[in-house]
Amino acid sequence: MEFRDLKKQYSVVKSQMDAALANAVTEARFISGPQVRSLEERMEKYTGRKHCISCANGTDALVIMLKAWGIGSGDAVFVPDFTFFATGECVSMMGATPIFVDVCKDTFNIDVNSLKEAVTAVKKQGKLSPKAVIPVDLFGLPADYDGIMEIAKEHGLRVLEDAAQGFGGMMNDKKACGFGNAATTSFFPAKPLGCYGDGGAIFTDSDDEAALLRSLCVHGKGAGGKYDNVRIGYNSRLDTLQAAILHVKMDVFDAEVKAVNNVASEYTRLLKDVVKTPIIPAGYYSSWAQYTICLDSEEQRDSLSEYLKEKGIPTMVYYMKTMREQAAFDNVRDMQVVSSPVAEKLCRTVLSLPMHPYLEESEIKAIANAVKEGLLP
Numbered sequence: 001m002e003f004r005d006l007k008k009q010y011s012v013v014k015s016q017m018d019a020a021l022a023n024a025v026t027e028a029r030f031i032s033g034p035q036v037r038s039l040e041e042r043m044e045k046y047t048g049r050k051h052c053i054s055c056a057n058g059t060d061a062l063v064i065m066l067k068a069w070g071i072g073s074g075d076a077v078f079v080p081d082f083t084f085f086a087t088g089e090c091v092s093m094m095g096a097t098p099i100f101v102d103v104c105k106d107t108f109n110i111d112v113n114s115l116k117e118a119v120t121a122v123k124k125q126g127k128l129s130p131k132a133v134i135p136v137d138l139f140g141l142p143a144d145y146d147g148i149m150e151i152a153k154e155h156g157l158r159v160l161e162d163a164a165q166g167f168g169g170m171m172n173d174k175k176a177c178g179f180g181n182a183a184t185t186s187f188f189p190a191k192p193l194g195c196y197g198d199g200g201a202i203f204t205d206s207d208d209e210a211a212l213l214r215s216l217c218v219h220g221k222g223a224g225g226k227y228d229n230v231r232i233g234y235n236s237r238l239d240t241l242q243a244a245i246l247h248v249k250m251d252v253f254d255a256e257v258k259a260v261n262n263v264a265s266e267y268t269r270l271l272k273d274v275v276k277t278p279i280i281p282a283g284y285y286s287s288w289a290q291y292t293i294c295l296d297s298e299e300q301r302d303s304l305s306e307y308l309k310e311k312g313i314p315t316m317v318y319y320m321k322t323m324r325e326q327a328a329f330d331n332v333r334d335m336q337v338v339s340s341p342v343a344e345k346l347c348r349t350v351l352s353l354p355m356h357p358y359l360e361e362s363e364i365k366a367i368a369n370a371v372k373e374g375l376l377p
């Protein structure tokens with residue numbers, strides 16, 4: 001059994017995928033081929049955003065957006081303490097200071113009360129200027145954008161939605177990548193919409209910002225093209241082969257998101273009485289990058305994962321450490337203004353089960369049964 005079965009997915013789309021790959025190779029326009037812009041247009045329609053600017057990966061997408069906003073030294077950017085490293089890494093990379101905020105125990109997403117407390121504390125200290133917040137749509141579920149936007153408005157913060165895990169999710173019919181002032185996503189193979197390598201995209205509604213982002217992604221190019229350089233930029237592009245692959249994946253994407261929602265419902269039906277299963281608040285729709293249960297203790301979590309491994313069922317711990325516990329953030333630990341008891345507890349108790357659109361009913365049942373057996377005293 002696979003944790004996320006990319007081989008099975010390929011077998012489902014094999015003929016279309018092979019044709020798309022052969023076509024891209026035959027055309028030999030490996031960088032900035034027509035598939036790239038047409039994919040961006042497709043994603044603009046899909047997400048409801050005016051502009052999609054593709055780039056090399058989800059981390060670059062975050063970095064380049066912060067660069068476009070002029071975020072740098074002396075600035076505070078608020079980041080959930082429970083997320084993948086890149087959400088905080090991009091802030092430090094710009095020379096700004098990540099301020100880690102606690103998360104909600106039910107949704108695993110940024111806690112609006114903790115955010116409010118953190119912004120107020122940073123302002124009161126007067127050492128850093130609060131500039132932005134990067135809410136994460138963790139495990140496929142959009143964050144609480146109503147609450148976040150209210151705080152952002154009050155304190156003049158920009159909101160950058162990190163939808164690396166969230167593509168395909170929704171809140172009240174609004175699609176992920178459509179929240180906040182701008183959004184980013186990742187096409188890393190294991191994300192809800194993955195390519196066959198690295199890839200990413202930035203979303204904004206601002207024409208000026210879009211033009212700046214397109215320049216930053218290609219060596220700070222000016223009106224005269226890539227040999228006319230008007231600023232220091234990056235070399236961050238989605239290549240034509242990945243765009244061709246993503247076109248084929250987009251054809252089946254809605255069906256896949258529906259399928260993972262069925263898998264999640266089935267897991268929850270079978271497991272809700274024995275373990276804490278994920279909670280999707282009313283009005284929200286997840287794209288289920290992960291299906292994550294919470295155990296009572298670290299010992300119980302670790303022994304269950306060991307038991308499942310013996311049964312041939314792979315599991316993962318997303319995430320073992322809070323952001324502030326990472327050695328790379330040693331230098332910003334003193335600057336932290338709120339504690340993260342919920343994030344700390346989650347790191348000790350979460351366990352993600354195999355999750356992908358092609359998981360079969362018999363596999364779901366076998367996994368659920370093994371979880372139940374593994375939890376017997």
Ligand SMILES: *Cc1c(COP(=O)(O)O)cnc(C)c1O
Nearest residue numbers: 057058059084086087164186188
């Ligand atoms: C995967 C991920 C990223 C980074 O994306 P890459 O394409 O791997 O660079 C950023 N944020 C979150 C929350 C992620 O899960």
